[in-house]
Amino acid sequence: MKRAVIVAVLLALGPAARAGEMAPGFQPPEKKIEKPYTNDKCLKNCHGVPGFSAGGPDGALRDLYVDAEEFVLSTHGQKGVECIDCHRDADPNFHPRTGYPKVDCRACHAKNPPADAYPPDALARLKAKGIKPPPEEARKAEGWLKTKHGQAFARGDEKAPFCTDCHTAHRIRKPDDPASTVNRANLASTCGRCHADRLETGRVGVWLARFRIGAHGKGDLANRYDVTECASCHQGEAAHGERSVTGQACPTCHRVAEEGGREWATLHVRPGSGEQPLAWALSWLYEAGFWAAVAGGVLIAVFWGFTSLFRRDDG
Numbered sequence: 001m002k003r004a005v006i007v008a009v010l011l012a013l014g015p016a017a018r019a020g021e022m023a024p025g026f027q028p029p030e031k032k033i034e035k036p037y038t039n040d041k042c043l044k045n046c047h048g049v050p051g052f053s054a055g056g057p058d059g060a061l062r063d064l065y066v067d068a069e070e071f072v073l074s075t076h077g078q079k080g081v082e083c084i085d086c087h088r089d090a091d092p093n094f095h096p097r098t099g100y101p102k103v104d105c106r107a108c109h110a111k112n113p114p115a116d117a118y119p120p121d122a123l124a125r126l127k128a129k130g131i132k133p134p135p136e137e138a139r140k141a142e143g144w145l146k147t148k149h150g151q152a153f154a155r156g157d158e159k160a161p162f163c164t165d166c167h168t169a170h171r172i173r174k175p176d177d178p179a180s181t182v183n184r185a186n187l188a189s190t191c192g193r194c195h196a197d198r199l200e201t202g203r204v205g206v207w208l209a210r211f212r213i214g215a216h217g218k219g220d221l222a223n224r225y226d227v228t229e230c231a232s233c234h235q236g237e238a239a240h241g242e243r244s245v246t247g248q249a250c251p252t253c254h255r256v257a258e259e260g261g262r263e264w265a266t267l268h269v270r271p272g273s274g275e276q277p278l279a280w281a282l283s284w285l286y287e288a289g290f291w292a293a294v295a296g297g298v299l300i301a302v303f304w305g306f307t308s309l310f311r312r313d314d315g
Contacts, residue, residue, distance in 0.1 A: 019117055024055030026095045041092060042083045043068045054095050062099070072169035073179075080131055088119040104271045105163040109134055110141035143241030150241075182239075190226035191238065195230075205287025241309060 033041055046052055048068040053061040071077045084090060086103045107113050107122040117124075123133050132140075144150040144163075152160035166182055173180035181190045192198070229246070236242040 024059060025095070026054040027240075028093055037084045037090065037092060039068075039082050042066075042090075043071075046092060047083075055097070057098055063300070073173075074170065075172045075174060076170075080129070085122070085129075086119060087128060103169075106141040109139050109163070111139050112142070140240035143236070144239075145195045146241045147237050147239070149238075161194060165193075184229045184231065187230045191230045203283065203287055204290050205283040205285070208283075208286035208290060234275070 029045065034152065041050075043066060046251075047064055047066045050065055052065045053063050056062050066083075072124055087100055089100050097216050101118045103119070104114070104117040106117055107117040108126070109116070113123070145154055149161050153162060171179075171181075173183075177183060178185065180186065231238050231245045232248055235245045235248075239245050
């Protein structure tokens with residue numbers, strides 16, 4: 001709120017007085033853009049131009065490009081939400097060095113939006129425009145705050161992911177849309193941006209352990225085991241605290257570690273000795289068995305070769 005007040009004051013000042021607060025690299029339009037600030041005005045000559053950027057307080061350029069086509073096809077774009085509905089204090093004629101207030105998705109996607117969530121009164125303003133609020137299943141901010149991601153955000157961890165890190169900011173799609181970043185088929189890529197160490201296949205023993213576990217029955221043939229579909233095991237912990245996200249039966253028997261589950265509950269691509277000691281030991285057991293089999297095969301081949309050679313010499 002404090003930043004919003006500062007921005008409002010700067011906007012009221014003349015161009016000369018505001019020049020020192022202008023974001024480095026930002027070029028004001030030759031002709032002043034008048035209200036209302038529609039999506040077309042925001043995107044046509046500015047944010048919709050590839051490479052559009054401006055400097056931040058540290059002087060580093062911030063990418064401010066928004067793919068207009070992707071936004072139009074997004075959930076927000078389809079509902080008629082405009083840029084100014086979220087970035088309420090934005091002014092296309094001036095971009096402050098400190099940036100505008102950060103949008104808090106909880107302003108719309110919480111059952112009880114926090115009083116300090118920006119933009120304030122977001123739902124009431126959208127309703128006045130004839131835009132329906134998000135459905136019940138899309139208002140899960142309170143549940144998200146109980147997950148590890150949400151708890152890290154609540155305590156101010158700079159590395160904590162926020163809504164846009166998973167769902168993106170301007171090309172949000174429904175989870176069942178193949179183009180959605182949170183579609184089951186795309187979770188490995190989305191989650192892997194932060195959890196890259198869990199995507200690397202690693203040792204052959206890990207691959208064999210995964211293959212063994214992947215072979216056992218899953219209730220019915222519809223419950224496919226695939227470690228690249230992170231939400232299959234981390235049903236609510238990786239999302240918004242739900243008991244089941246994918247509809248798979250896995251959570252019926254298995255619980256993720258965060259819920260005090262069994263050690264066999266999950267098996268990452270590369271299980272750690274501390275968090276999954278049994279899965280880790282199993283992977284090394286398979287590793288030893290595999291290389292023992294390889295070594296045995298080599299020895300048998302060598303032995304067979306030598307005995308064949310001696311038999312030929314005797315003949």
